[in-house]
Amino acid sequence: MDFLRIKRLKQNAQLPLRLTGGSVGFDVAACLDKDVLIAPGETVMIGSGFAIALEPGYAAFIYARSGLGIKNGIIPANCVGVIDSDYRGEVIVGLRNASTEIFTVRNGDRIAQMVISKCQLPELVLSEDLDGTDRGAGGFGSTG
Numbered sequence: 001m002d003f004l005r006i007k008r009l010k011q012n013a014q015l016p017l018r019l020t021g022g023s024v025g026f027d028v029a030a031c032l033d034k035d036v037l038i039a040p041g042e043t044v045m046i047g048s049g050f051a052i053a054l055e056p057g058y059a060a061f062i063y064a065r066s067g068l069g070i071k072n073g074i075i076p077a078n079c080v081g082v083i084d085s086d087y088r089g090e091v092i093v094g095l096r097n098a099s100t101e102i103f104t105v106r107n108g109d110r111i112a113q114m115v116i117s118k119c120q121l122p123e124l125v126l127s128e129d130l131d132g133t134d135r136g137a138g139g140f141g142s143t144g
Helices: 068-070
Strands: 005-008 026-031 036-038 043-053 058-063 074-076 081-083 088-099 104-107 108-120
Touching: 026 088, 036 043, 036 088, 058 088, 081 088, 088 108
Parallel strands: none
Antiparallel strands: 005 043, 026 108, 036 104, 043 088, 058 081, 058 108, 074 088
């Protein structure tokens, strides 16, 4: 996918930006008419003011901005948001305040990052047996 079609839904929407040549994620900014306060432990939905048109076989993933999460405890409510290729609505970010302080989101604040990725869409085949491995069913710290 060489191009991502994007539609501005609100006049004051900032389009996503990659701020360095090596950035994988596009910064997503809040598109607000007024400030939003997020109380400790609260989750709010913040609109971006834009929609995207992904090609089939691609998805957009919404991740935390590391500085916002580490410095302020503001993280995506669902850990990672997934935007499917057939969704054409506004990109909305659920933000959760994991800190003990009220946090203010203002119009234009960068609230998340969006990564576009090609996704495998295999057909599922029900099987009675799976190939064995040395690890087997060991998980959750089983390798040390």
